Amino acid sequence: MASIIKRKKNYSIVYTYVDENGETKQKWETRTSYQEALKRKAEIESQKSSNSFLPPSNQTIAEFLLDFVSLYGEKKWGVSMYDSQNSLIANYINPIIGDLKVQEVTPRVVDKYIQTLQKTPAVNTRTHHAKTDFVTNSTIEKIIKLLRCAFKQAVRWELISKNPFENVILPKTDSSIRKVWLPKTLAYILREWKKAQDELRSFLGDEYQNFDLAVALPNGRPCEDRIILKEFEKLREKAGLPRVVFHSLRHSSTTYKLKLNHGDLKATQGDTGHAEIDMITSVYAHILDEDRKINAQKFESAFYANPNLREVHPPEEPREQAPATLDLEALVEQLRQSPELANTLAALLSAAPGGR
Numbered sequence: 001m002a003s004i005i006k007r008k009k010n011y012s013i014v015y016t017y018v019d020e021n022g023e024t025k026q027k028w029e030t031r032t033s034y035q036e037a038l039k040r041k042a043e044i045e046s047q048k049s050s051n052s053f054l055p056p057s058n059q060t061i062a063e064f065l066l067d068f069v070s071l072y073g074e075k076k077w078g079v080s081m082y083d084s085q086n087s088l089i090a091n092y093i094n095p096i097i098g099d100l101k102v103q104e105v106t107p108r109v110v111d112k113y114i115q116t117l118q119k120t121p122a123v124n125t126r127t128h129h130a131k132t133d134f135v136t137n138s139t140i141e142k143i144i145k146l147l148r149c150a151f152k153q154a155v156r157w158e159l160i161s162k163n164p165f166e167n168v169i170l171p172k173t174d175s176s177i178r179k180v181w182l183p184k185t186l187a188y189i190l191r192e193w194k195k196a197q198d199e200l201r202s203f204l205g206d207e208y209q210n211f212d213l214a215v216a217l218p219n220g221r222p223c224e225d226r227i228i229l230k231e232f233e234k235l236r237e238k239a240g241l242p243r244v245v246f247h248s249l250r251h252s253s254t255t256y257k258l259k260l261n262h263g264d265l266k267a268t269q270g271d272t273g274h275a276e277i278d279m280i281t282s283v284y285a286h287i288l289d290e291d292r293k294i295n296a297q298k299f300e301s302a303f304y305a306n307p308n309l310r311e312v313h314p315p316e317e318p319r320e321q322a323p324a325t326l327d328l329e330a331l332v333e334q335l336r337q338s339p340e341l342a343n344t345l346a347a348l349l350s351a352a353p354g355g356r
Contacts, residue, residue: 002041004034011037015044017055027056047161054103054161061105062098064159065089068150088143091123092135102154105164114140118171137171144168180271190214254283 002015013029031037047053069089073082097105097113117140122130148165155163182190193214200218201208209220217223232246250272257268258280269280335342 002044004037004041006034013037013040013044017053019055052161054158057101057103057159059102059159060098061100061102062094064102064154065093065098065150068153072150072153084142085146087125088139088146091125092117092120092139092143093147096120102151102159105151105160107164107167110144110164110168114144114168114171117143141170144170251283254280255286258283 002013005012005014010030010032011034016024016026019025096116117135120135122132122135124130151163151165154160211220211222215223254272261267265277265280269277
């Protein structure tokens with residue numbers, strides 16, 4: 001069990017635990033509000049009851065990474081990879097967060113660390129000369145990838161319960177930043193949309209939370225997928241279009257662009273932002289299949305239209321026969337010319353039921 005003790009303006013959660021050496025120790029954790037203390041107390045008691053409680057550890061990130069490189073890196077990495085990863089640890093991890101305890105790292109700490117990296121001067125090494133003044137976004141991506149892998153092992157080694165680097169929002173890399181040429185109509189629509197957003201932000205003042213998003217809620221916060229999908233369904237039904245998934249709009253855009261530019265793969269890839277051209281070529285192949293079918297039909301009409309140019313004729317479609325009609329004048333004339341036919345018809349009529 002855990003208890004809460006008020007200490008001046010703060011609240012401490014006090015509980016006991018058994019360390020890695022089997023000794024019982026007491027731990028004090030401080031929170032600034034009583035509600036936070038209650039929440040932490042409930043977490044500790046729940047984890048202890050489910051045997052998922054992790055005892056406190058004072059191991060720092062620098063100490064942990066030594067174990068990680070020794071137990072994981074030396075087995076998994078090649079020589080070049082080993083050198084580059086150790087360089088990242090020595091230059092950009094340990095100097096900034098190396099003294100931080102592993103169990104103190106949270107997603108918020110990770111976000112602040114990324115902000116610090118963006119303002120950190122790039123380091124020159126023996127084999128690499130920095131081309132920029134500060135750490136590039138691509139280098140930050142490599143650092144976070146390394147730490148994500150390391151903290152995944154920390155979860156496996158039961159040092160922490162969750163990986164704080166799992167859902168990190170990375171800064172844009174150079175390859176993801178691109179120019180997009182918009183149609184004038186779309187540009188005007190976006191301009192008016194931005195103008196309306198700026199007016200709303202000015203009206204709300206500090207209550208507006210600016211996340212620099214084009215599609216956002218009235219208060220500036222990110223818009224959930226379900227809201228966008230709901231509005232998309234309304235537009236689809238109003239336009240009388242078939243039910244499609246939202247992502248199919250991107251596929252349709254790629255298809256139309258390839259048709260309009262006659263298969264300019266590189267230009268279309270620049271607009272869609274696909275890192276690999278395979279996706280574009282698969283869409284283009286689908287377009288070619290449709291066009292080839294149309295070409296075959298056009299070739300049939302243009303080249304094989306004259307029957308005299310070919311020896312093989314397509315099977316003629318069966319024609320519907322017109323329903324037979326009775327011509328009385330022709331029948332009377334035929335009976336006059338053929339007495340035998342007239343006698344036969346008279347015999348048939350007399351033999352029929354009710355005939356005379």
